[in-house]
Amino acid sequence: MGDVVPFKKPLRKSPNRGMCQHGFHKWVVCKEKQFDVKQGRLVTVYRCQRCGKEKVTAH
Template sequence: MGDVVPFQRPAKKRPKQGLCQHGYHKWTVVKDTEFDSKQGKLVTRYQCQRCGKQKVEAR
């Protein structure tokens, strides 16, 4: 008679950036304050903690 192999359920695969893929980023302010010469305004840079995507907002 052969060896008995224990049954294991496959692990659920989750994407690393599941929320970011659907537009739910976790934005944090990058501490560098920059001046945009084209717009003539101060701009604030944001970076997502999960995926690293950046966005810029002018004030």
């Protein structure tokens, strides 16, 4: 009979991103930057809590 080899569970490549890899971000309003100088109007900056990606919407 052969030797029994214990297999390890494969690790995730980026454990901190989690669901963000599939487009499920957790958007939170970032209040540091509320005015866009180039456009000259108020903007809302959203930052993902998990991966740090940002998206901007203008009013």
